[in-house]
Structures are given as structure tokens and as C-alpha cells.
Amino acid sequence: MAERSQQLGVEQLVQQLQLAAHPEGGFYRETFRDERTVEGGRAATTAILYLLPTGAKSKLHRLDASECWHAYLGGPITVVQLDASAPGQVRLTVVGPDLAAGHQLQHVVPANTWFGAVPGDATQEGGAAQWALVGCTVAPGFEFSAFEFGDRARLLAEFPKAAPWIERLMAD
Incomplete structure (x- = not known):
């Protein structure tokens, strides 16, 4: 059954999973919003399906x-983090199903960390980038009011050694 799911195209997945365009790129649908709340009335946790197409x-x-990323279907996805504790350092974590290739089934991005992602395994030269369907769980729960896009000039000034990734993950 998983093999048949792998054969679905991006358009079919968007339709079947009822995904919508996400402002950061790709497609998503919130699948869970905890009824329990934390300080300020925010949901204790939320979960989404997130599809990042090839390219x-x-x-x-x-x-x-x-935010915890979980591998589901398709190819791997590379989560790119800018490390504030070592400016200029970029941490690449491949979330995917191939444990023998070093993929992680789950990966947590700490709060207040600049990050983005690309489909495929960016740690491998010429790694084919296939669409990736992952899950993302946020605690406390995700709120668009607590979501901030990076500013190219500011990030380049703060993380000059990460310029290639900043340019790649900022360009429209």
C-alpha cells in the first residue's frame, strides 16, 4: 500500500489530502489543534501535513x-538551520526513511531558529530531489502571529558564511 502511495503525483496528493498553499512554500493542512491550552490561550500543540514538491x-x-519534523512519503527532505551559536554555520538534517543513508525519521528545530527546507538529500552530491510529504508538530501550538519570514539583508549580515543557503532559501 505504501508503494502505491509513493506513485501518487503531487497534484493527486494535494487533492486527496486537501492541502492548501503554504506561505513559506509547498502545501499543508492542519490535522490537529490541541484543545488543551497553555499560557495566553494558545493550543498546547498542533500538527500539519506538509508537502514540498520537487524544485x-x-x-x-x-x-x-x-517544531518536530516527521518523515511520511516520497523522498527525503533536507532541513536547513542557521546556527546562532556559531554564526555562519549551517546545520543540514535529512529527514527521510532511509536509515542506512543516515536519514532521520524525526528532527526537532528549536524555537527561534532560522530554518527552511528543500526536497531531497542536500548532503549528497547530485542527490535526486523528489517530492516529500512530512508531518510537522509544533509545541506550543503553531500560530501565524508567531511565524516570521527571514529578511535577506539581515540574515546575510548575521550569517555571511551561510550566504549560499540564504540566497537559495530566500529567492522567489
Whole structure:
């Protein structure tokens, strides 16, 4: 059954999973919003399905909450983080099903970390980029009011050694 799901195209997945365009790129649908709340009335946790097609990207952004990425279908996805503790350093984590290739089934991006993503395994030379369907769980729950897009000039000034990734994940 998983093999048949792998054969679905992006358009079919968008339709079947009832996904909508996400402002950062790709497609998503919120699948869970906890009824329990934390301080300020925010949901304790939220979860989405997130589809990143071949050639697309999740633009650099940050959240005020931690986000856990989970591999589901398609190819791997590379999560790109700008490391504030070592300016200029870029952390690449491949979230996918191939444990033998070093993929991670889950990966947590800490709160207030600049990050984005690209489909495929960006750690491998010439790695074929296939669409990727992942899940993202945010705690405390995701709120668009706590979502911030990166500013190219500001990020280039703060992370000059990460310029190639910043340019790649900022370009429209």
C-alpha cells in the first residue's frame, strides 16, 4: 500500500489530502489543534501535513516554538538551520526513511531558529530531489502571529558564511 502511495503525483496528493498553499512554500493542512491550552490561550500543540514538491522550497523563517519534523512519503527532505551559536554555520538534517543513508525519521528545530527546507538529500552530491510529504508538530501550538519570514539583508549580515543557503532559501 505504501508503494502505491509513493506513485501518487503531487497534484493527486494535494487533492486527496486537501492541502492548501503554504506561505513559506509547498502545501499543508492542519490535522490537529490541541484543545488543551497553555499560557495566553494558545493550543498546547498542533500538527500539519506538509508537502514540498520537487524544485520547491520552504523559505527561511522562524517560529517561537519548537517544531518536530516527521518523515511520511516520497523522498527525503533536507532541513536547513542557521546556527546562532556559531554564526555562519549551517546545520543540514535529512529527514527521510532511509536509515542506512543516515536519514532521520524525526528532527526537532528549536524555537527561534532560522530554518527552511528543500526536497531531497542536500548532503549528497547530485542527490535526486523528489517530492516529500512530512508531518510537522509544533509545541506550543503553531500560530501565524508567531511565524516570521527571514529578511535577506539581515540574515546575510548575521550569517555571511551561510550566504549560499540564504540566497537559495530566500529567492522567489
